[in-house]
């Protein structure tokens with residue numbers, strides 16, 4: 161298999177690591193991609209993106225000013241967007257515009273984020289999910305062809321989480337058959353939307369719909385905000401960029417204020433509800449939250465996005481750890497590679513396993529999502545609450561875990577991991593945002609908790625529950641599980657922990673209401689426990705899904721690949737069992753002896769995986785142009801690249817910086 165042709169000789173330590181690898185790397189790559197044909201397709205698309213050369217920055221993007229950075233990102237986005245439109249979509253098929261493969265090639269162009277990302281990531285999916293067929297025919301081809309560029313403007317300065325509290329109004333005027341969009345307060349400014357500040361000429365806006373004197377709650381509207389020719393904001397629109405932030409530095413997150421801005425009636429996205437010409441409001445949706453569909457879609461895709469980001473960080477940190485040597489173990493012996501330290505393996509091997517766990521879970525979640533969409537097409541919305549609960553907790557936990565694992569990868573690279581040229585700080589700050597956007601961690605776990613409490617009550621009443629909570633049927637009456645030191649035993653114990661925590665929440669709420677509290681207060685007082693219960697449920701789902709999908713997907717694999725995939729999944733189970741020993745002690749009969757045994761086996765497993773560590777990250781098949789890392793390149797020439805990158809610093813353009821003559825010298829001479 162052709163991967164990453166090295167420009168230089170490969171670092172000898174890294175070369176030796178590759179000789180140690182005892183499984184077929186290409187076979188694992190195919191598993192990750194979802195099949196051999198998918199690998200071939202991915203490589204074809206990557207070749208298109210990478211052969212283009214537009215990704216090459218003469219000056220690293222982080223060394224540019226805010227304006228230059230944005231302008232450079234727009235330049236690259238146009239080249240990239242053109243490639244997506246003219247070449248890549250032909251290969252994936254236009255219906256797969258959100259393919260993770262396209263997302264992956266974007267990283268060859270941007271270390272940070274493209275200002276067009278939200279156009280493809282949220283604007284287009286909203287048109288697909290929220291338009292009538294006539295509206296789709298009107299807007300979608302233009303959006304896919306980049307004739308119009310859109311943003312998703314939902315969050316306001318005063319409200320992100322509580323969508324029902326949004327203040328922007330859309331008031332229908334039947335005489336003119338128009339909606340009037342207005343921002344009545346400071347807190348009603350639209351705030352945060354990616355690409356809105358300078359790039360987009362259209363946006364989807366979430367606003368409170370008023371017609372015939374009545375408010376019907378939040379609905380979506382498509383709004384043209386800039387002239388297509390001059391790009392000037394239209395009269396009645398105030399739009400701009402919200403200012404520098406922790407990451408997302410090459411995109412233009414925006415603010416937007418409406419001053420009685422008029423749009424045609426047809427610009428309300430009317431798939432689930434409409435306003436007739438005379439102002440009559442008609443709701444066709446069978447579920448009240450279908451206008452939140454784009455958020456559910458993105459939460460589903462974020463699980464695979466987290467797998468991709470962890471795999472990047474793990475590749476960088478593991479290749480670096482094979483090259484880096486530090487500290488004499490015994491006098492007069494060479495310093496070991498830092499990858500030989502079990503503490504380093506503990507930080508890093510879980511990252512490889514987690515990337516696999518999230519990838520397999522994301523495929524399973526995607527299939528569940530498609531099945532729910534198919535149900536909804538037939539008018540059945542019964543499966544939506546379970547999908548909402550599932551996508552909420554998996555989004556919350558996958559983004560949160562990804563963030564802490566990526567931080568561990570940075571720690572694992574010592575001082576050099578702090579360099580932007582390592583790319584780890586970019587990956588970290590990008591992923592840090594995912595824990596907040598598209599629904600904050602705590603808020604989404606509380607959504608899952610609502611579903612779990614109801615499910616637990618149904619199990620108590622003897623009702624048969626749906627698949628992801630069916631363990632509540634089995635464990636409703638279980639008190640403490642008899643510890644069973646097998647893989648299935650660990651998974652079962654996580655289901656028992658989840659059931660126990662949910663049961664405890666139900667009990668706390670009941671005790672509190674019994675002592676006179678109203679339900680809302682009892683719920684509020686229990687929310688710390690409810691978040692824990694939803695997290696426990698999510699862990700049970702992740703462990704179970706990873707284990708069963710791994711076994712399915714490796715059924716026809718070679719013995720060596722089966723073995724290493726199995727080892728990774730076992731590592732994942734053991735890691736989480738050891739992380740949650742308190743819960744295991746509370747909800748199962750596990751003893752100190754069992755836990756000591758688990759710890760010993762975990763440490764042995766780290767040692768067993770050690771020879772395959774570099775092979776396992778090579779199997780992610782992340783080309784250097786996508787990794788952008790001085791520490792993680794395929795050739796392992798870490799020190800040469802660090803020096804090369806240092807020379808690119810604009811401060812090295814001249815031997816003496818002018819500030820010496822202006823400030824430092826006068827200070828030295830006492831003339832300041």
Ligand SMILES: CCCCC/C=C\C/C=C\C/C=C\C/C=C\CCCC(=O)SCCNC(=O)CCNC(=O)[C@H](O)C(C)(C)COP(=O)(O)OP(=O)(O)OC[C@H]1O[C@@H](n2cnc3c(N)ncnc32)[C@H](O)[C@@H]1OP(=O)(O)O
Pocket residue numbers: 244257258259262263266277278280281282312314315320321322323324354449450452453455456461462465544545548597598599600603607610611
């Ligand atoms: C080149 C190719 C590119 C392809 C790109 C592909 C992928 C992209 C990958 C990565 C993306 C990259 C970059 C993206 C960058 C940035 C994107 C950021 C975009 C945003 O950041 S964009 C704003 C998102 N902003 C939120 O995320 C707000 C969170 N806040 C909420 O989401 C709600 O506000 C909530 C749920 C907290 C309360 O809402 P509420 O107050 O209205 O609801 P309420 O409490 O009344 O619940 C009544 C009943 O509805 C149920 N329910 C609620 N939601 C439901 C749903 N969605 N579906 C089904 N049921 C639902 C409840 O569970 C309950 O059910 P029950 O009654 O049975 O218990």
Ligand SMILES: Cc1cc2nc3c(=O)[nH]c(=O)nc-3n(C[C@H](O)[C@H](O)[C@H](O)COP(=O)(O)OP(=O)(O)OC[C@H]3O[C@@H](n4cnc5c(N)ncnc54)[C@H](O)[C@@H]3O)c2cc1C
Pocket residue numbers: 278312313314315318319320321322351352353354408413593596597598599600601602603606
């Ligand atoms: C990089 C980035 C890009 C974004 N892009 C977009 C975009 O393109 N379009 C868009 O519309 N929005 C976008 N957003 C906004 C984003 O969706 C919101 O910031 C997010 O949903 C969180 O809402 P909030 O900011 O109102 O947080 P808040 O809800 O104010 O949260 C603050 C704290 O309060 C807690 N909290 C809030 N409510 C509850 C509750 N009910 N129970 C317990 N605790 C609670 C939270 O847990 C959190 O700790 C973006 C945000 C970021 C950071």
